[in-house]
Amino acid sequence: MKLYVLGTGHADVLKNYNNCFIIENDGKKMLVDAGGGNGVLAQMSKLNISAKDLDCAFISHNHSDHLLGFVWILRWGVLYPMLYKEEKDPFVLYGSNECLQAIDFLGKTTCGEKHWTKLKENRLILKEVKDNQKEKIIGLDFEFFDTLATDMPQMAFCINNKDYVFTGDVPLNEKYYEKFTNKKYLCLEAFCTESDRVKNSLPLSKHKTSAECAKLAEKLKAKNLILWHGEDDIDGTRKERYAEEAKKFYDGNIVVPNDLDTIVID
Numbered sequence: 001m002k003l004y005v006l007g008t009g010h011a012d013v014l015k016n017y018n019n020c021f022i023i024e025n026d027g028k029k030m031l032v033d034a035g036g037g038n039g040v041l042a043q044m045s046k047l048n049i050s051a052k053d054l055d056c057a058f059i060s061h062n063h064s065d066h067l068l069g070f071v072w073i074l075r076w077g078v079l080y081p082m083l084y085k086e087e088k089d090p091f092v093l094y095g096s097n098e099c100l101q102a103i104d105f106l107g108k109t110t111c112g113e114k115h116w117t118k119l120k121e122n123r124l125i126l127k128e129v130k131d132n133q134k135e136k137i138i139g140l141d142f143e144f145f146d147t148l149a150t151d152m153p154q155m156a157f158c159i160n161n162k163d164y165v166f167t168g169d170v171p172l173n174e175k176y177y178e179k180f181t182n183k184k185y186l187c188l189e190a191f192c193t194e195s196d197r198v199k200n201s202l203p204l205s206k207h208k209t210s211a212e213c214a215k216l217a218e219k220l221k222a223k224n225l226i227l228w229h230g231e232d233d234i235d236g237t238r239k240e241r242y243a244e245e246a247k248k249f250y251d252g253n254i255v256v257p258n259d260l261d262t263i264v265i266d
């Protein structure tokens with residue numbers, strides 16, 4: 001299994017793309033979040049991946065930096081192949097009921113009602129996921145969970161046959177500490193370093209620093225810690241700064257990806 005990291009930034013970045021990625025397994029591709037605009041297509045094209053190459057997608061929640069890029073995936077990757085009568089399997093979009101309702105509105109509005117109705121009849125499947133729901137997707141054993149985010153519903157997942165946990169863009173709720181102890185890969189959002197906390201006016205209830213994430217990964221005995229959903233990498237030092245701070249508190253392997261990096265999950 002591989003992760004193609006399309007973007008690593010939080011909602012307000014301009015230089016980087018918003019945090020989202022593609023999971024590839026057995027030649028199949030699943031998009032996880034879509035960022036905030038048609039930059040998702042540009043990021044994918046730099047990796048030689050077309051929207052038509054995607055088999056399915058998951059949107060974690062309705063914030064603009066995760067949801068709105070999916071409008072472009074719908075247009076290029078799902079609608080056009082149907083209109084041009086290309087042979088394609090059904091495309092499944094996984095998300096909470098709130099996410100699917102938002103996509104239903106955006107799809108109907110941007111594709112036009114006629115095309116949208118045809119798309120749902122012929123190719124697009126909107127599949128709701130709930131807390132504790134298990135699904136086999138692109139050959140992987142997904143288990144979805146509710147992150148218990150406070151401002152709107154947000155779902156995340158673990159992939160049990162890869163020991164991989166994606167926690168979304170909110171701090172991991174304490175409820176899950178025991179469940180996600182001893183995992184091989186733990187992905188956490190890191191908004192900035194501890195030393196930049198004041199400069200960034202870090203919204204403490206919503207985001208964590210690289211130091212706080214490292215302390216949690218150490219406590220949960222994760223073997224690999226992936227840190228993303230961070231600030232703009234203005235001067236190219238973000239990777240070093242986050243990793244240097246995290247390694248003071250965590251003994252495992254630290255991955256701070258840049259946009260367009262590939263991470264191999266074995």
Ligand SMILES: [Zn+2]
Nearest residue numbers: 010011065169
């Ligand atoms: Zn976000």
